[in-house]
Amino acid sequence: MGAILFPQRTSRLRRACAFDVMKLFVSILLALGLLTGAASSVQADDRHHATAKKTTKKTTRTSAKQARRARLHQPRRAAVPPAARLAALRSSAVLILDPKTRQVLYQKNADAVMPIASLTKLMTALVVLEAKQDMAENLTVTGADVDRLKYSSSRLRVGTRLSRSTMLHLALMSSENRAASALGRHYPGGTRKFVAAMNAKARALGMRHTRYVEPTGLSSANVSTPKDLARLVVAAEKHALVRRYSTDREFTISQGRERTVYHNTNRLTASQSWHIRLQKTGYISEAGRCMVLHAAVRGRPTVMVFLDSQGKLSRAADANRVRAWLTSFNPWASASGLQGSLGP
Secondary structure: OOOOOOHHHHHHHHHHEEEEEEEHHHHHHHHOOOOHHHHHHHHHHHHHHHHHHHHHHHHHHHHHHHHHHHHHOOOOOOOHHHHHHHHOOOEEEEEEEEEEOOOEEEEOOOOEEEEEHHHHHHHHHHHHOOOOOOOOOEOOOOHHHHOOOOOOOOOOOOOEEEEHHHHHHHHHOOOHHHHHHHHHOOOOOOHHHHHHHHHHHHHHHOOOOOOOOOOOOOOOOEEOOOHHHHHHHHOOOOHHHHHHHHHHOOOEEEEEEEEEEEOOOOHHHOOOOOOEEEEEEEEEEOEEEEEEEEEEEEOEEEEEEEEEOOOOOOHHHHHHHHHHHHHOOOHHHHHHHHHOOOOO
16 A cells, blocks of 8 residues: 655755755855856966066077177276386386397396396206216216205106206206206316306396306305396206206106106296297296396297296296286387397
């Protein structure tokens, strides 16, 4: 027998169903509204970001244009005047000479008498070569060659036997003091006669303000002037061995079973931009950093003398400054660029 539905209960069920349908419809409308709002928010964010990106690009382009205009209107940096390069020289005494014409291109305290340290070894080389001694003869380093004045170090051991030629090579290229001392000791009459020959050669070259007391340069009593040293450089450059040994970059000797590698004391010899025919460096505390060069500048032979330069790299820096000055100013082009003559 089927269920019996009373009229009142049926009416309540219908109203409940209608209410549920309305709630569902309202929920759907609210959901659609939220989705629409979220989409609108996303679109608004996208528009905002796009606008910001365009503004940034425009600002960047504007800034770049302004920077270009600013660079165009900035005054160009003035070139360093040639005189300023010479004013920056850190050597106390300088002489720049054209050895062919003997014209002085630049000078600074060129007559100042000063200690010359190992520049002494150029005269040592001249005396050895002009004495016509056997360059293949073996010389022995002894205790007499050890530095008792400055107590400087040496890699040339006592007892080492090397040819006179090799000793000269080490003295000129690496400023080896024991080698220079051994050369002087093996001169006829010993070191005393050798020093006398050094002073006699200085007088013969017209080096009137130069005095030597020993062949290494360790003594501050070895003195000269930039002008006198320029004369020495001109004379020494005529000897092929002096040119070769003083500009050699590296040389190896054997001491017993060991091999000792020596290098040039002048860093400029390793530079491809320099064309150096002769060089010598020197240093003791009383003399400062010293250097002489015989080099080609603008294709012309040039002698440079630097004495008492302060700072380990200063003498090379001074040489570069002088070369830049010679290249830009070209004092050879007019008589106004010359500063006298060295004389005969």
